[in-house]
Amino acid sequence: MRRLVILLLVAMLVVPVSVNAGTIGGKDNPGGVPGQWYVGDTPSNVDPNKPVLVFVHGINSSSKTWWENNNMYQTALNNGYETAFIDVHPDKNMWDNGAIINSRIRDISNHFNQKKIVIVAHSKGGIDAQNALVHYGAHPYVSNLITLSTPHYGSQLADLAYSGWAGWLASILGSKNDATYSLQTGYMNSYRPQIDNHTNRNRNKIYTLAGTSWGGFGSALYWGGLYLSSYGSNDGAVTVNNSRLTYSTQVRVSNWNHTTVREGGTFQYFRPYLTTSQTAGFSLAEAAATVEPMEQEPINISALHRGGQFQKEVKQTFTVEENVQKIDLDWLSDKQTKDIKVISPSGKVYTTFVHSIDQEIFKGGHHHSFQITSPEKGQWTVKAKKDKAAYLMTVGFHTDLNEEVVLEDATFELKNKGQKVKNMNVDVKINKDGKAKADFGMKVPNKGKVDVDFKEEGVYTITLDVKGTTKNGNSFERTIVKSFYVDKNGNRY
Structure with a gap:
């Protein structure tokens, strides 16, 4: 009973x-x-x-x-x-x-x-x-x-x-x-x-x-x-x-x-x-x-992502190129964190941020958001302290450079329009159903096609970490994320 x-x-x-x-x-x-x-x-x-x-x-x-x-x-x-x-x-x-x-x-x-x-x-x-x-x-x-x-x-x-x-x-x-x-x-x-x-x-x-x-x-x-x-x-x-x-x-x-x-x-x-x-x-x-395929716009490079887990303290760096009007930096974590510092190349420290809680895909996550106008070019540093936490750092760049590099949706081809970007290297990470599947690098002088020849059924997520040099000789970096699905017959969507 x-x-x-x-x-x-x-x-x-x-x-x-x-x-x-x-x-x-x-x-x-x-x-x-x-x-x-x-x-x-x-x-x-x-x-x-x-x-x-x-x-x-x-x-x-x-x-x-x-x-x-x-x-x-x-x-x-x-x-x-x-x-x-x-x-x-x-x-x-x-x-x-x-x-x-x-x-x-x-x-x-x-x-x-x-x-x-x-x-x-x-x-x-x-x-x-x-x-x-x-x-x-x-x-x-x-x-x-x-x-x-x-x-x-x-x-x-x-x-x-x-x-x-x-x-x-x-x-x-x-x-x-x-x-x-x-x-x-x-x-x-x-x-x-x-x-x-x-x-x-x-x-x-x-x-x-x-x-x-x-x-x-x-x-x-x-x-x-x-x-x-x-x-x-x-x-x-x-x-x-x-x-x-x-x-x-x-x-x-x-x-x-x-x-x-x-x-x-x-x-x-x-x-x-x-x-x-x-x-x-x-x-x-x-x-x-009556059904026509939905045309997707090419993905441009407006943001940078870094993330992981840490205990006690973590340090992340990112690069800002010339002529960036503003950056929005968001530190998304599973825990609210009071001790976060954003440090400019000249040593200026920013500690004022706005806190909010995510209600969508990352529900329950804590956003710590900074907004910095006319940021210095060069390498910036972010330091955060917490006993133990996971995080995702997103830096959004407000600049015309964002339109210079695009990922074509249909061909998975990364293109450099050549007006402001001199060259770039790309680290490619591919996850299948959330787990690491492939990791390789590629140089993209003008264009480069990402190899996505997979036959095993599942959803694949491509993370492209782009690092390059502008025509003025300054470094820049961005991240592009794209997913595709492979069915049991090896067809890609």
Whole structure:
């Protein structure tokens, strides 16, 4: 009997056993239980022509994100919409969460007497929701899908978590989970055809919104925006380019960050698409014919990364070349650290930084952010003290030199445009599924192609540490991170 009870308890922990609706603010304390769903308050006048709005949260979050310190739920209620909220796993991939959403959508539809549903999803929740509609077949219950800054083509921050420099920290923070793994751009490049070429892909219309603000200096999203700036406009977590699909309708791109894009201020923009009508289906051939590959912009060199673990004290150095207008230095650690010094080539010491806590891919990590204008050229030093800690140092350079060296996405060719850079050497580190796979160097006078001829299935992360000389004879250094996926047949994505 004791063994049976234990097995039942384990099963209850693994499988969401409750499919009943809770109530916001009710005794069930909604929010945070994967597989549970909740119904909002009933509007004073229920309009049968309005769909039910079902909200789905993103990575490292819960359904509470829609009503705690957020007026999105209240805005929907004030506008006369019935609402429901689904909790999915904050650390699982789209296949696991898609199955949950598929089941709960059917429960919610029954609860509201088969009234049509519009899903409003934030961040990775949009990927999970589309998986439920297309792969698991929940599309008949839903008219439209609204995605708020969803990384439909992955997030380069997920790539960073599996790179050589960030690996120690990501492991300690628990960032290396199924959710982050599935958000790597290489994995998403292999995932997209599975959904985009599916016969159910056009059963529901998709409307996207995206942001271009990082929040204020020193915020966790500012650091994310700084890193992602090498890949284009972004909201501190997701690039605008990755937030849209070739067959979706882009509703608006505005100065939202990854937090404010899910708040009530965006409601007015997607409200016209809260309809009960549903797009007619297409055949598989018709659906596939409408999909065009997403063109990715070349990656430029705007940041430098260093990281690892230390006990008691650690020292890192980095080089600043001429004509740099400003540097943003972020020391991301698993522990808050008070004793951090940034020392210029002439010996000037900077100790003032802004502290914030990450809420996205590196959730729980402590950001210590410095901003230094008109930095001296030469070698800088960073010293940090703590009993034991892991860290990732990121230095963002504000300078025209960033545009001089680019990595072509399709060919993995590193190109020197030759206007300001004389020459450069590149140390190449390749990780497979977060573990070291290859390490080699290459000289790049004008261009050089990175050898990525791997056949073993998995996600590979390339870290390129670039060191070179400008035309004026000064040293510079940067880091580029890129991922790709190899399937079981040896095909690369």
